[in-house]
Amino acid sequence: MSTPNGIDPSVPPSGTGCAECDALGGWWFHLRRCAQCGHIGCCDDSQGKHATEHAKNSGHPVIRSFEPGETWFWDYNTSSIIESGPELAPPVSHPATQSTPGPADRVPSNWTELLG
Secondary structure (H helix, E strand, O other): OOOOOOOOOOOOOOOOOOHHHHHHOOOEOOEEEEOOOOOEEEOOOOOOOHHHHHHHHHOOOEEEEOOOOOOOEEEOOOOEEEOOOOOOOOOOOOOOOOOOOEOHHHOOOOHHHHHO
């Protein structure tokens, strides 16, 4: 089976949290991993929407969930979910001990209101 365009299974993730949120001292709701370069960004339900921003700025069209137990991919070019794809370089999710939303010490007490 060939690897779909926009996916490089050999590239490890950039870290365990959203790169931009970490740089700004912010927080995220869920995490997404660029399937091409490994960049970790926050989901569109997060305030920063950094995964989508990365896809737009880089031209990398496919992300994968970086949440424990989730294996789906999303293709921005077709606006469609890809139920399964190649196994990516580990780790395949943030640590199970990492809070969602996270990181725990930066999540405001009114986080649900902020996402609404």
